[in-house]
Amino acid sequence: MKSYRDLDIYNFAFQYAIQVHKISLKLPKFELYEQGSQVRRSSKSIKDNIVEGYGRRVYKQEFIKFLVYAHASLLECLSQLEMIDELYEIEEIAELRNKYDLLGGKIYSFQQYVENNWKS
Template sequence: MKSYRDLIVWQKSVRLVTIVYEIVSKFPEEERFGLISQIKRSAVSVPSNIAEGYGRNYTKDYSRFLQISRGSLYEMQTQFEIALNLKFIKKEDLKEIINLSIEVEKMLNSLIKKLKS
């Protein structure tokens, strides 16, 4: 593997960020500095930490950054649940993002487990 860009989990998480930005663009304008900002930051943190961890020279550092990435993913999932409760988004509209985030979550879990063994 030449680069973090070759990692499927990174590629999928970048796709996830794109979908997140598309979805939150439909949220109420007054949420621009609230929930929208929080969701965008947590979403962008997922591939960013995968890339940063990959660039570290130590497996423990890489594993730690993957754990941070996973935490950001959980944060984003929670924020979308809140958005759903506030009726900023319909359940059907959220399906793609939830499915992709669960896929990224499973890949992160697998990579973390592989690095620990």
């Protein structure tokens, strides 16, 4: 790994954050700065925490801490998407929720890998 860009979890998180951003713009105007802003921030936080953790990878516990933060942001994003899915009929939300479920498993597995195999 030469860069955080080599991590699948980063690339998926980045792609999904772009999708969330575009989808959130389909919300009613009054939600753009409420629910829309919250879901955009939480989705972008996933990729940002992966990057920050990678930047601290020489310190194994720091890397793990930021992977935990990334997973927590993912759960927050999922919660926001669930709410949006209940309130508004936006077709792409269900598929995006499934993608985030899979990404959550990948982040967790990578965190386990770092805990068990990473040398600091």
